[in-house]
Amino acid sequence: MKLLRATLLRLLTMSVTLIGVAVVVFFVIRVVPGNPIAMMLPPGATEDDVARLTALYGLDKSIVEQFVIWLGGVLQGDFGTSISLRQPVMPLVLGRLPATLELAIFALVIAVIVGGALALTGVRHRETRTETAVDVANGVGLSIPDFLWALILIVLFGVLMPIFHISGRISPSLDLPFVTQFYVFESVARLRFDLWWDLLKHMFMPALALAIPLAAIISQLLKQSLKETMHLDYVTLSRTKGYSENHVILSEALPNAMLPTLTLIGVQFTFLIGGTVIIERLFSYEGLGNMAIDAVINRDLPLIQGIVIVFALLFTIINLLVDMMYAVLNPRLRHA
Amino acid sequence: MTHISRRTVLKGTTAALALGVFAGPALSQAIEELVIAYNVNLPSWDPTVGPSAVNPTIQGIYQSVFDQFILQQPDLSPAPGLLTEWGWNEDKTKVTMTVREGVTWHDGSPFTAEDVAWSLTRAADPATGNPIQFIWSTLANVKAEGNTVTADVASFEPTIFKWMYFLTGYVLPKAYYEKVGAEGFEAAPIGTGPYMVDKFERNAFVRLKANPNYWGGKPDFETVTIKFVTDAASRVAEIESGNSHVTLEMPYEEFDRLKGGSGIGGIAHPISDIGMIFINDIEPMLDPNVRKAAAHAIDKKLLVERLLSGYGVPIDTLQTPDYLAYDPSITVAYDPELATKLLAESGYSPENPIKFKIQTTRGFKPKDYEIIQAIVGLWRKVGIEAEIEVYEIAKHYELRAADQLAPAAFYNWGNSIGDPSTSTGHAMFGPTPHSVWDGQELIDMIGPLWGEKDEDKRIAGWKAVDKHIAENALVIPLLQYVQPILHASGVAVTPHSSGALLPHLIKRA
Numbered sequence: 073m074k075l076l077r078a079t080l081l082r083l084l085t086m087s088v089t090l091i092g093v094a095v096v097v098f099f100v101i102r103v104v105p106g107n108p109i110a111m112m113l114p115p116g117a118t119e120d121d122v123a124r125l126t127a128l129y130g131l132d133k134s135i136v137e138q139f140v141i142w143l144g145g146v147l148q149g150d151f152g153t154s155i156s157l158r159q160p161v162m163p164l165v166l167g168r169l170p171a172t173l174e175l176a177i178f179a180l181v182i183a184v185i186v187g188g189a190l191a192l193t194g195v196r197h198r199e200t201r202t203e204t205a206v207d208v209a210n211g212v213g214l215s216i217p218d219f220l221w222a223l224i225l226i227v228l229f230g231v232l233m234p235i236f237h238i239s240g241r242i243s244p245s246l247d248l249p250f251v252t253q254f255y256v257f258e259s260v261a262r263l264r265f266d267l268w269w270d271l272l273k274h275m276f277m278p279a280l281a282l283a284i285p286l287a288a289i290i291s292q293l294l295k296q297s298l299k300e301t302m303h304l305d306y307v308t309l310s311r312t313k314g315y316s317e318n319h320v321i322l323s324e325a326l327p328n329a330m331l332p333t334l335t336l337i338g339v340q341f342t343f344l345i346g347g348t349v350i351i352e353r354l355f356s357y358e359g360l361g362n363m364a365i366d367a368v369i370n371r372d373l374p375l376i377q378g379i380v381i382v383f384a385l386l387f388t389i390i391n392l393l394v395d396m397m398y399a400v401l402n403p404r405l406r407h408a
Numbered sequence: 409m410t411h412i413s414r415r416t417v418l419k420g421t422t423a424a425l426a427l428g429v430f431a432g433p434a435l436s437q438a439i440e441e442l443v444i445a446y447n448v449n450l451p452s453w454d455p456t457v458g459p460s461a462v463n464p465t466i467q468g469i470y471q472s473v474f475d476q477f478i479l480q481q482p483d484l485s486p487a488p489g490l491l492t493e494w495g496w497n498e499d500k501t502k503v504t505m506t507v508r509e510g511v512t513w514h515d516g517s518p519f520t521a522e523d524v525a526w527s528l529t530r531a532a533d534p535a536t537g538n539p540i541q542f543i544w545s546t547l548a549n550v551k552a553e554g555n556t557v558t559a560d561v562a563s564f565e566p567t568i569f570k571w572m573y574f575l576t577g578y579v580l581p582k583a584y585y586e587k588v589g590a591e592g593f594e595a596a597p598i599g600t601g602p603y604m605v606d607k608f609e610r611n612a613f614v615r616l617k618a619n620p621n622y623w624g625g626k627p628d629f630e631t632v633t634i635k636f637v638t639d640a641a642s643r644v645a646e647i648e649s650g651n652s653h654v655t656l657e658m659p660y661e662e663f664d665r666l667k668g669g670s671g672i673g674g675i676a677h678p679i680s681d682i683g684m685i686f687i688n689d690i691e692p693m694l695d696p697n698v699r700k701a702a703a704h705a706i707d708k709k710l711l712v713e714r715l716l717s718g719y720g721v722p723i724d725t726l727q728t729p730d731y732l733a734y735d736p737s738i739t740v741a742y743d744p745e746l747a748t749k750l751l752a753e754s755g756y757s758p759e760n761p762i763k764f765k766i767q768t769t770r771g772f773k774p775k776d777y778e779i780i781q782a783i784v785g786l787w788r789k790v791g792i793e794a795e796i797e798v799y800e801i802a803k804h805y806e807l808r809a810a811d812q813l814a815p816a817a818f819y820n821w822g823n824s825i826g827d828p829s830t831s832t833g834h835a836m837f838g839p840t841p842h843s844v845w846d847g848q849e850l851i852d853m854i855g856p857l858w859g860e861k862d863e864d865k866r867i868a869g870w871k872a873v874d875k876h877i878a879e880n881a882l883v884i885p886l887l888q889y890v891q892p893i894l895h896a897s898g899v900a901v902t903p904h905s906s907g908a909l910l911p912h913l914i915k916r917a
Contacts, residue, residue, distance in 0.1 A: 106802025110809045112459040112539050121542050122809065122841055128537050156451040156459050157610070158594065168611070226645045234649040238642055244613045244633040245441065356637045358612035365638075366449055366611070370459050371802050 082395070086388040093384040094377070098142065101376050102135050108155050108371040129155060142377070151381075152374035156366070161378035165360065169382060170253035171241055172352070172359035176345045178256070178275055179282035183344075184337065186283065187290025194291070195298040195321055206291065213288030218347050222281035222354045229277060237274045239356035246270060278355040282347050286340050293336055297329040304328075331402055338394025342387045439898045442629040442914060445637040445652035449611055453597040454590065456530070456576045457537050464681075464822045467575070468908030469634060472616060473514075474599035475579055477505075477524065477572035479624075482904045482913065484680065484730055484826045486569070490524065490579050490600065494569050496561070500861050503547065503568070505557040511623045513581045514598035514605075521552035526582035528559065540576040543568065564859045566866055570825040602627045602912035611636060616911065627912040634911070644894075647672060653896040656909050660717040660774065663892035675893045676719050677903035680824045682728060683720075683773060684835075685766070685783075685884040686808070686817045688844040692762050693815045697750040698792070699881035702816070703740050705747040705790045706783055712887055715775045715782060719890035725874040726821065726831040728888040730905055733828035733870040738878050747790040761793035767807075768818040770798045773889070780818050809841040817844075820889070824906035828870035829858065836877060845882050 109125050126132045130141065145152060151161040194206035216224075230238040242248065242255060246267060250258050256275070259268040301307060302325055310324045311317075349361035356362070360379060367375040446469070451460045455470040479489030493506040511519040530536055531544035538544065546565040551558050571577050579600065585593050597605055602624060603616035616632045635652060637643045644662045646652035650671075667674025685702075692698050708722035727734040748757075756762040766784065770777040777798065784794045797814060799807075807813045823831040837854045838846035853873050860866035877883055893909065895901045902913040 106800060106806050108459065110805035111802055112462055117539070117841060118542060118839070119841060121539075124534055124541070125537065125539065128534075158452045158454065158458055158590070223641060226642060230645045230651075231648045234651070238645050238649060238651055239445070239635055239637045240612050241609075242612075244607065244609070244615045244635070354639050354642055356612065356635065356639070356642060358609060362611050362638075366451065369802070370451070 079396075082392055086392065089388055090381065090384055094143075094146070094381055095139075097377055097380045098139050099135060101371075101373055102138070106371050107131065108373060111371055142374075151378045154367075154372055154375040154378075156370040156372045157375065161374050164363070164375065165378045165382050167253055168358065168360040168363050169386075171255070171357065172345065172348050172361060174254060174256045175275055175279055175348055175352070175357065175359060176282070176341070179279040179286070179344055180337070180341055182279055182283035183286035183290055187287035188294060190287070190291035191294035191298060192321065192326075194295045195302065195325075196317065198299060206295065210288040210292045213284045214292070216284070218281050218285055219350050219354060221284050222278065222351055225277045225281055226354070235273075236277050238277070241271065241274050241358050242267070243270050243274075274355075274357070278348075278351045278357055281354075282344055282351055286337075286344055289340060290333060290337065294329060294333045297332055298325050301325040301329040331398070334401065335394060335398055338390060338397070341394075342390055345383070345386060345390075439629075439653055439896065439916065441631040441633060442654070442899065442911065443633045443635065443652045444909065444911065444914075445643045445646040445655035446634045446909070447638060447640070447643065447655075447657045449636045449638060450608075450614060450634075451610075453594050453605075453608075454580075455578045456527075456580065457539075461576050462539050464575070464824060464907060467824075467906065468904075468910050469614065470578065471601065471908060472603045472632070472634075472911050473597060473601045473605055475601050476577045477527075477579055478569060478577070480573035480824070480904075480906065482902055484824065484905045486573055489573075490519070491572070494572070500564055501561050503559050503561060507552075507555045507557060508623060509555055511600050512621050513584065513600055514619060515581075515584060517581070517583065519579075519581075519600050521555050521557050523579055523582045524557045525550045525552040527579045528557070530580070531576060538576055540571065543571050544576075564861060566858075566860060566863070567825065567827050567829055570827050570830075574825045574830075603632060606631070622912075624912075628915040629911065632911040647894045647896070650896070653899055654893065654901060654909070654914060655895075656891060656893045658892055658894065660719050660892060663719075663894060664717060666894055671897045673895050673897050675895070675901055675903050676890045677893070677905070678721055678728070678730070678888050679891045679903075679905055679907040680728060680730065680826060681773075681820050681822045681889040681907060682723060682726065682831075683776070683779070683818065683820050683886040683889065684726065685886065686813055686819055686835075686844050687881065687883055688811070688813045688815050688817070689846055690815055692764055695754050695762075696880060697754040698756070698762055701747040701750040701790060702787060702792060703881040703884050704743045704750070705786050705792065706884065706886070707742045707786060708886055709742070711779055711782055715778050716887075716890075719774075719892065721888040721890070723885045723888050725878055726835055726883065726885050727828060727874060728826075731823070731826040731828065731831065733832070733867050733874065735871045735874060738871070738875050740878050740881070744786075744790055751791040756791045758789065758791045761788070761791045763793045763795070764816065765797055765814040766794045766816040766818065767797045767799050767804070767814045769801050769804065772801050773820045776818060776820075779886070808844060811841075811844055811846070813844045816884075822907070824908075828867065828874070832870060832874055832877065833857070836873070836883060847882070850876065850882065 109122060142152060154161055154164060157164060190206050194203045197203055226238055229236045252258050256271050259271060307320060307324050310320050348359055349364055352359045352361035353365050364379045367379060448465045450466060450469050452458050455461055455474055460466050475490045477491050479487045481487050490508050491505045492508050496503055507521040507524055513519055528547060528550045531538045532541060534541055543565060546563045546568060547559040548562040549560040581598055584598055602619055602622045604619050606617045607615040613633055613635045618627045618630050620626055637646055640658050643655045644658050647655045663674055666672050687693050687699055712718060712720035712722055724740045725738050766780060768777055768780040780796055784796060787794055804819060821835055833854060834840055834842045836843050836845055836850060838851045853876060857866055857869045891907055893901055893903060898917055900915045900917045904910055
């Protein structure tokens with residue numbers, strides 16, 4: 073009952089957050105300089121032409137009127153029509169979201185594996201040169217931003233050793249049988265491993281660029297947490313029982329030590345999704361982030377609104393899932 | 409016995425994977441499918457509506473699929489296309505156009521004069537949202553009969569036929585469009601152009617198949633993939649890695665580094681885009697000495713050589729040498745002594761400089777910010793202290809339309825039809841939203857030229873306007889841009905002076 077009430081409360085908070093985001097975005101993007109009509113004015117356009125196009129896109133009304141019209145549409149599931157792409161906003165945004173989600177999840181998997189492995193290695197060989205090497209690797213991973221990692225990877229694995237694709241999500245020459253936009257999952261489901269491999273070769277560099285800084289954060293926090301746990305009585309006890317060091321770390325210390333890391337991963341995952349904007353651009357990856365940049369450049373107001381709302385919804389859902397997972401994994405919270 | 413360690417095995421496996429499983433395409437291989445790394449995304453397939461319709465960079469993709477009313481050749485001159493003949497009657501109250509016969513749409517249906525008449529009528533309809541509607545609406549009562557299209561001249565527009573190979577001047581399929589509607593057309597566009605759309609992934613790529621029935625002859629490459637690679641560094645990597653065969657618009661330093669290298673060639677071709685500084689007629693630009701000093705203090709040749717690695721053509725009017733009204737006798741010399749003297753006449757000096765703001769984009773055009781930085785340095789020497797404000801291009805458009813630009817503002821202007829009305833005319837005619845110089849004298853000079861029916865008199869009039877502008881420094885033209893194109897040595901690229909990279913002009917070397 074308590075859990076149900078807490079979940080309902082979170083859903084209510086989420087709704088308020090989303091409404092707040094919608095209001096702020098709607099008004100802010102109309103106040104900042106640059107409007108879509110000025111962007112499409114050709115040489116020779118007169119004031120009448122400006123007025124005609126402004127009216128055509130409904131921008132001749134007051135901002136409050138525009139908001140009421142937009143909100144009315146949203147309540148009926150209509151988020152408006154993109155000015156630059158000339159198609160309904162929501163199908164466009166939802167059509168691109170899976171590509172971004174697949175990229176972000178792949179990056180997260182890499183970050184968890186690499187970060188976890190580094191942390192475990194550092195703890196297993198604590199106070200040796202290996203731990204120092206892990207600390208140095210973490211420092212480098214953290215101090216170089218993801219977009220710079222992207223450029224380094226492009227030079228390394230795109231130009232010097234051209235083993236991965238530099239741009240796009242899938243090779244244009246392939247015939248795509250997909251009915252959903254979740255290409256990676258669908259290619260596995262269809263047992264089309266040729267497509268899956270091609271998708272992976274496109275996704276690897278952008279995912280790795282996103283993953284490296286997060287892997288460093290995970291490694292640093294998990295290592296610290298593990299080292300603290302290693303001094304606790306129950307760990308000492310298991311050592312005295314004669315368990316191997318590997319068993320002590322993996323079976324005794326890790327379950328407790330990873331709780332704060334899990335929370336951090338949840339929070340960082342939202343940052344990682346935010347990071348896809350610039351990374352998708354660099355790799356010409358056809359995700360939501362790439363679309364967001366074009367929308368901003370073109371001052372495509374309905375599309376910007378749609379993208380921001382979907383991002384906001386995604387962030388709140390991730391936060392909710394992280395909280396729920398934490399509650400499930402942490403015995404103190406589970407029995408509270 | 410040789411000992412093979414675990415590390416050796418790992419190394420070997422990694423190398424094998426890298427060389428075998430992941431091996432990518434190489435520049436030296438015979439090119440079957442042409443891959444182009446393009447610098448912009450294609451937002452929409454209708455070339456007559458929305459912001460993409462007036463984006464000059466996208467026109468190269470549109471022209472691969474759709475034909476314009478009139479063909480524009482690489483040197484910007486018109487040539488018979490879907491229209492084989494065009495012209496006005498004696499008193500210029502009617503236009504007559506002859507439509508090419510034997511052309512088919514990509515779906516195999518015949519192209520007719522009805523398609524031309526419908527496209528012109530649709531473009532002139534305000535409800536369609538064509539941004540150039542104000543030009544197309546100068547023709548009325550468009551009719552098709554046989555292979556001839558006629559229309560009444562509602563108001564005389566001397567450049568109407570030039571617009572037929574400029575922005576939104578495309579012929580679309582009447583029957584098909586009416587059958588599938590706007591959404592259907594967006595999903596499966598057809599034209600009469602050299603290539604047919606095979607597959608389109610928004611924000612990613614478009615794959616084109618050669619049109620076997622193209623009236624201009626089948627293109628050299630059966631399949632062309634245009635990848636949308638908006639980041640310049642990634643485009644360079646695309647060509648360097650051999651993943652793409654042609655790309656354009658990269659930093660000149662990268663162009664110089666790669667051209668002539670292993671398997672890569674380069675072309676640098678002057679295009680119809682120019683860089684300029686708008687002068688707003690507000691203080692302190694109302695003082696002619698300040699304006700003239702600002703113009704004479706700029707060493708354009710130096711800017712091109714030092715900042716653009718020589719890739720640019722200094723200009724003194726808003727006409728490039730390819731334009732119709734280009735007059736080489738109109739010059740504005742680099743003369744810092746004269747600039748100092750002019751400023752001294754108004755009471756300014758390096759110790760007591762005139763101060764104003766100059767706005768510029770940063771990274772929108774090659775070295776735009778650096779050029780303005782250098783200009784500000786040159787100005788400082790003669791007694792002008794300019795403060796640089798960086799803005800986004802969207803803000804520039806908005807400020808210019810509202811006539812709220814700073815006293816000086818850097819901008820680039822494209823004019824791929826090379827007519828003076830679409831360069832000097834729209835940039836400098838006060839009543840349009842594009843001009844920020846509102847002086848009555850210039851308005852009186854330009855006004856009569858809009859409807860001038862005598863072509864020689866019209867061009868002479870524009871040259872006089874350019875002379876007046878140069879003598880009074882009402883704008884500061886800087887340079888004509890040069891477009892860098894890198895390509896695999898297996899292909900030969902014909903550059904187009906409009907800046908459009910056209911796949912059907914790319915052949916096997």
